Amino acid sequence: MSFIKPNFRHPGLLPNALGFLPSDYEGLLSTLCAGCGHDSIGAAIIQACFELNIEPHRLAKLSGIGCSSKTPAYFLGNSHGFNSVHGRMPSVATGANLANRDLIYLGVSGDGDTASIGMGQFVHLVRRNLNMTYIVMNNGCYGLTKGQDSATADKGSKSKSGNVNVFQNIDLAGLAIELGAGFVARSFSGDKTQLVPLIQAALSHPGFALIDVISPCVTFNNNPGSTKSYDYVRQHIDATATVDFVPPAEAIEVNYADGEELDVTMHDGSQLRMKKLHPGWNPYQKDAAVRALHEASATGEVLTGLIYVNEVQEDLHAMLNTCDKPLNQLTERELLPTIQSLEAINASLR
């Protein structure tokens, strides 16, 4: 349920505050299978950016390789994009962000791209707290190579061919919390009401923000016995809270009288307004967040919503003490030492 009524009735028709139409945030026609969860996430990204009034050219979208990593072609067609190599989007995003700290960086990856081949880059990205939003389109399998189990497939989950996964799964949300991520959420591609505000909050978070989105692969992993199928997720979803995103201009003080409502104020003054559904969950406490994840996983539930948040962390630029002006805008004037300096160096080498 939503607290905030959108200030427009027909999102398809009215422009946002910047004068952009929703179509200005769309991309090419998707070539994914009909019903693929990834397309719903793409649609949520479009809506989130439209509503957040993001200037499309101020955002850069990056991805690795996989069906999921193809999606940046299908949203934000007015933004620069970079479809890199399998599992290596984190490093490319790191370089891009170091070059220009003023843009918004949105990374899209798959569970194979992140939790297997890209695991090394992913964990280091988290610990560097790069200011970006990182969305994993998590279908528990390798869609693009025809359905092999991925490392996020739950132990005991059955694939389309009837094989049961015998390996322990990797929980990317839990891992990210462990590594110090300041914004960790999980969602479901079929739950746009929850996903859109989470994306908006993640984009507003001034550091690394992970959203692990369960996104069923209708072609290879939507069968009975799979824990990443539409049916399974719908039946086992357990939200931490209902979520609404309140942009900065509209944010208001609320009271916590009944202890069930919780506002998370983002860096830019916007708020995530939540109504607690999961007892014991507290997004400000690492232990409680991790415990909630463990409990849900033990009972086969899929815990969604904001799981952990910590707004007071230095991002990579702060840690490296880089200048406020984007590095890619520095010119000869700032970058070139004088000829005299070179003469002095020569003199010191004689």
Place this chain on the structure above:
Amino acid sequence: MQAHPVINDFVVRFANVNGTGSASANNMFAKAIFRMGIPVTPKNIFPSNIQGLPTWYEVRVCEKGYLGRREGIDIMVCVNAQTMKNDIAMLPSGSYFIYDSTKALHREHMREDLHYLGIPLTAITQREYSDPRQRLLFKNIIYIGAMTALIQLDMDILKKIIVEQFQGKEKLIAPNHQALELGNRYARDHFECPLRFRLEPRDLLGDKILFEGNAACALGAIYGGATVAAWYPITPSTSVVDAFGEYAEQFRIDRETGKNHYAILQAEDELAALGVVIGAMWNGARAFTATSGPGLSLMQEFLGLAYFAEVPAVLIDVQRAGPSTGMPTRTQQSDLLSAAYASHGDTKHVLLFPSTPAECFDMTRMAFDLAEQLQTPVMVMSDLDLGMNDHLSEPLQIKAETKFHRGKVLTAQQLENIERFGRYFDIDGDGICYRTLPGTHPTRGMYFTRGSSKDEYASYTERADAYRRNMDRLAKKWETIKTYVPPPETYQPNNCSRDGMAFFGTSCHSAIEARDELNNAGLTLDVLRIRAFPFHAEVVDFMDAHDRIFIVEQNRDGQMRSLLINELGIDPQRLVSILNYDGLPITAQNILQQVLTSAGHQAVTSASMPGVSS
């Protein structure tokens, strides 16, 4: 009876234990000779170890100005009991062996044909110093001090170097000076000084500098406008980024805010290091990484992406002896093929081959311009010898009003005037297209960068014709690149022989010396130093102008020869490999012998070149 003196033409080798402070003393030795105005070439031969293993420092003094390593040792200073036996065995007849005589030499170490000069280094330091660390360190200074008497190394210059070295730690100056004097006195009191091999001051060096290639590359990156460095530690490239960090602290911190005009990121591995560089250059910042063979292997996939998606990148490869971990602290030129054709599919990359620190500086700077102008990775192919040893070099120079050449990057204004932007249209007919940077214009110039096949508008396509068009344009761009890369260096005004010799990088000095010696032996060779891949038209002309060309390189398989054959279609019979791949820098003697052998000449006798042992 004393043989006639040999002035400014000999090799001194120091045998030390790694981690005992010998490095700075030995550097001081070379620097003092440099300041005496005499051409000098120091080389570290060090183990892959932090402390305890043997390490050698070899200094060639050569009045004639030949700067390559020379075989044969005239004076051995051995302060390492572990290696003494071998150090003695390797000496040519008539050379000097200087050692710590605190303990008497074992009989098995005695050779009739050597001159033994014992200095009781341990005993002197025991007597003079109480601190055990000082005892260790001053041993080195004492043998350097002895050199002032033995070979007439200039004491005043040494003392001045010590004063400079200990600025801010003035307390250490006097004891160091004293240690020099101790060595000098002991030598004067006990030996007939000077020895046959000795120094005489000259004025042969003009404004030259003594510098190491890695630091020169780092300065090249500073003056080339690099703002992002991403790397993963690996010998022998680590000191490139270390030096970049030091120079950046000096030149790149905003005085007002105290903030950095640069970012250095130690990545989790070399894949990530190159990924960061690609991301940064895609986004318009100049970025580089430095690595060596194993790292280059890990970067293969990303190099293919940068080639195909046409993203600039700069990579400094300080080559070491492979394959695999090989000999990580020994030199080689053996990454040529894996760099030139890095990655799967049809790929080719721009390589630059510096041969001096000044050229490390110039080529690293140039690499940023080239990478952005050509929109492709550019690799500076240095090596351990060049990177980690001091070399006599021309001074570093930069033109006043230097501008970065950023290549074909469209501004918002230019985008306004374009009807529809297509990232991969060959507007100028040179195969190089126009690119845009993220964030430039609110509604124009966006495109999707990808490693998959695309059409001129950067849209994904699997159409055969579009794929082929793109590949053909990249091939055309490769032709354009040949006109951008530095031409080779020629050393003769006109070709005057049917035989030629081509070399590159650190083989240069020894090759030139060998050329002169071969000339004396009656074999005239035209020579050429290759400075870049793809090959410049002048390289092609040189190959065409000679029937037989010796290709000098420091690897086993003749990788440059393969590139020449592969790229230029040269008859393999015409290209004769001259190889060195033992991990030590190539010598003129080695080149000379191989050329003569293959040319059917009699091997020269050791008399014609010093230091050649039969």
